[in-house]
Amino acid sequence: MHRSVIAMASLALVSAPLAVSSVATAEPAASPPTVIARGQVAPLSLDVTPRGTVWYSQNFAGLLMKARPGREARVAAGTKRGTELGAVSVHRGVVSFATTGSEGRTALKERRRDGSIHTVANLSRFERTQNPDGGADYGIGDLDPSCVDDWPVDQAGPPSYTGIVESHPYATVTMQGTRYVADAAANAILAVSESGTVNAAAVLPPQPVEITAEGAAATGIPECAVGHTYAFEPVPTDVERGGDGMLYVSLLPGGPEDPSLGARASVLRVDPDTGTSEVVAGGLLSATGLAVARNGDIYVAELFGNRIRKIAAGEDQAGRWRRTSMPGDVEFADGRVWATRKVLASGQVVRFPR
Numbered sequence: 001m002h003r004s005v006i007a008m009a010s011l012a013l014v015s016a017p018l019a020v021s022s023v024a025t026a027e028p029a030a031s032p033p034t035v036i037a038r039g040q041v042a043p044l045s046l047d048v049t050p051r052g053t054v055w056y057s058q059n060f061a062g063l064l065m066k067a068r069p070g071r072e073a074r075v076a077a078g079t080k081r082g083t084e085l086g087a088v089s090v091h092r093g094v095v096s097f098a099t100t101g102s103e104g105r106t107a108l109k110e111r112r113r114d115g116s117i118h119t120v121a122n123l124s125r126f127e128r129t130q131n132p133d134g135g136a137d138y139g140i141g142d143l144d145p146s147c148v149d150d151w152p153v154d155q156a157g158p159p160s161y162t163g164i165v166e167s168h169p170y171a172t173v174t175m176q177g178t179r180y181v182a183d184a185a186a187n188a189i190l191a192v193s194e195s196g197t198v199n200a201a202a203v204l205p206p207q208p209v210e211i212t213a214e215g216a217a218a219t220g221i222p223e224c225a226v227g228h229t230y231a232f233e234p235v236p237t238d239v240e241r242g243g244d245g246m247l248y249v250s251l252l253p254g255g256p257e258d259p260s261l262g263a264r265a266s267v268l269r270v271d272p273d274t275g276t277s278e279v280v281a282g283g284l285l286s287a288t289g290l291a292v293a294r295n296g297d298i299y300v301a302e303l304f305g306n307r308i309r310k311i312a313a314g315e316d317q318a319g320r321w322r323r324t325s326m327p328g329d330v331e332f333a334d335g336r337v338w339a340t341r342k343v344l345a346s347g348q349v350v351r352f353p354r
Contacts, residue, residue, distance in 0.1 A: 036348075037067055055095050096172045097172070108192055121196045233254035249268045
């Protein structure tokens with residue numbers, strides 16, 4: 001069964017030291033970043049205008065924040081207690097963001113130039129009535145019945161199932177008047193028109209992995225499943241527009257985010273017209289955000305890898321870029337990389353030097 005990205009991240013904190021030791025490499029020494037804001041509560045999403053104004057979320061506090069150059073950050077919008085706010089992006093002065101209530105209701109909203117807040121679309125209603133991945137098969141479909149009986153459902157979820165009704169909007173971007181939403185629980189990229197009509201732009205493919213003896217032992221899966229392929233849910237955590245008119249998506253592969261099943265996160269290129277997708281680069285660990293530079297370079301935040309990696313334009317592998325503690329999101333603006341970090345502790349918003 002799918003868990004929300006926020007819950008998964010919180011639970012996976014116990015695995016963070018393992019993740020750090022498995023992927024840490026000797027990135028070259030670099031100048032420290034400039035800290036824009038400190039002491040933030042789960043700043044998991046940000047966007048930056050060409051003039052350097054930073055819009056970001058404090059997800060757990062349910063706050064939309066605005067930080068202008070040289071000024072302290074201030075609250076630009078808030079939600080009622082117990083409602084998460086995230087999926088921040090800005091386009092022509094209008095800030096898009098999403099809310100997720102404790103009862104599972106999700107919505108796409110906007111803050112207009114005059115500061116007023118408006119609801120654009122009811123995302124949970126779309127998920128409830130359409131369930132875009134309802135026909136997708138997850139898990140292992142060919143297990144022996146005796147193996148199914150031994151399956152630890154409470155720990156590993158059901159051995160096989162189809163897409164459930166669940167919504168957790170995690171990122172937004174606007175392209176040619178359409179707002180695209182990476183819904184991490186719906187396993188899809190949604191397209192929201194200017195009138196608020198919601199459609200599924202892309203249902204992302206299941207993420208298969210062969211169950212090894214080591215992986216089974218680490219996750220509590222019974223030995224009888226070793227050698228089978230488990231289809232995990234695709235969990236989109238960010239969506240950005242590229243100069244080629246395509247959408248670029250950071251994707252968690254479902255299941256454990258520590259290295260017990262390998263570094264399985266990836267970046268996808270998605271055609272918003274056809275919904276087809278292809279892998280740009282894999283082998284990432286807990287990819288929770290990405291940015292696309294004008295020259296096509298892609299920067300990826302690896303939350304539990306404690307670093308930001310770079311996929312050079314035209315390449316299919318991520319290289320080293322910067323080590324930094326628990327980066328949650330990353331953006332590229334004014335020739336520089338901006339990021340949130342320490343996002344599950346006392347979070348920060350930072351700007352790296354050119």
